[in-house]
Amino acid sequence: MNTLELQKTANEIRKSIIKAVHSAKSGHPGGSLSATEIYTYLYFEEMNVDPKNPDKADRDRFVLSKGHTAPGYYSTLAHRGFFPVEDLTTLRHVGSYLQGHPDMKHIPGVDMSSGSLGQGISTAVGMALSAKLSNDDYRVYTLLGDGEIQEGQVWEAAMFAGARKLDNLVVIVDNNGLQIDGNVADVCSPYPIDKKFEAFNFNVINVEDAHDLEELARAFKSARACKGMPTAIIAKSTKGKGVSFMEGECKWHGTAPNDEQKEQALADLEKVGEALCQK
């Protein structure tokens, strides 16, 4: 896909996030919207995956360590063809396979169940290690929140990945700057994030704009070229990106839009889509 097509896809994914969370009357739109381009780039460009054969052995793996942003993940998987887009509005409903947090046993394309913060990165490290043990050449990607890296387990996993030189592992930190209780810098500052990963023997790439698909492309290409150490991509993003009243607002971390807010959000995204069509 070219950049414009990726941008249009990301915008469609954003609309699905809003519809899914609205339908669930709960869920996490803020961090789903901040990571939308990351999801889009991974699943439409970067990763070797096959929606018709989601369990194929040589596929690249993805672990959503910040599992609460499942709406973004599911919307991406659905638009990529792993399951019907229509199913997204069953999110969090009783009997739906689309659980509040990723469930590998029931959701096509989900490589690992996750949601308890700090745990996903360890499982991704395990997958990357496993590939090394059997000389498989698949790559493993994991997406963390910037609040999530307050969890000590993240640094246990980072220490191990650095020590084992797992160059088939890419850790992405969605640095939207907000967590439930406020600004990450105020709650318990994780900064400097890049220097921390450097100290844990990672190849660190700072992405200034996580919504710029060309910058993301450069970052992932550079990660692929790096040998002998794992890569951490620290991606500065805007929480709630694309929806005017959600952008940079902490309260949209885990709140669903009501009917009116949903319409307003979709209208915002419609405008973005129209602008993209003019390009």
Add this chain to the structure above:
Amino acid sequence: MSEVKKIATRESFGKTLVELGKEHDNLVVLDADLAEATKTAMFRKEFPERHIDCGIAEQNMMGIAAGIAATGKVPFASSFAMFAAGRAFEQVRNSIAYPHLNVKIGATHAGISVGEDGATHQCNEDIALMRSIPGMVVINPADDVEARAAVRAAYEHVGPVYLRFGRLAVPVFNDEETYEFQLGKGIVLREGTDVTLFATGLEVNESLIAADLLEKEGISAQVVNIHTIKPIDEELIVECAKKTGKVVTVEEHSVIGGLGSAVCDVLSENYPTKVLKIGVNDVFGESGPAVELIKKYGLDGASIAEKVKAFVK
């Protein structure tokens, strides 16, 4: 009387991992800086490339095990019970058990028989923690013969398994030639009519000693080895309760949530029976030689016999 051979079940664990490693290329062993103590060092010596020392980071180790299992290999993750079941409880629950991944947890140094290290390292809560997790198999072998068979059974079983091993060398009472391990099936070791002693782990042998002492007092005790605490052998438990009327459970674990609770769960629903739970009584352990602690906490054969005598009279 010839000297009874004594072997710690952690030793049996280490040996069997080496055997299984020779048979199966997909077996990977993880440890958290305790390879000498957990005996996974034996595996490390044979298969250094398949032995992963995660350092002192049990939570991460459980996550790594989950990730490895998700790619089709069979990881055995090992640490002391305190850290495997205690510290890493939530990783075991969420990263391993929720997705029902094929991870085997080899937890050594369980119970007060850890000895001198004292209360911080004596895990008397692991059975309670692990059996509360949906889909988790919990096995507490009684001697070397059973432990080796249990490790093999754990490998064959598809899904998460918690294996509980001891630090202390304990008598080998099972006969290697005739012993058969069946996951989820208790073993009647001694027939009796007055009371059934359901025991697990090193308390199986202590219960056999107790039964001998009780016989001298005119009390006929049936002794049943419950090596698999989950899934538990409901049929056998009910059958024994019907036969002997009174039931005693014996375990080197808290009386809260372990074998005693599991047996009571079965009986209260199926055949309400008076049960005496013998175990560690809602207290922390302490430092001391293991054998002395077992006596002090009333878990040796003579102490068990005394309690059973008072219970059945």
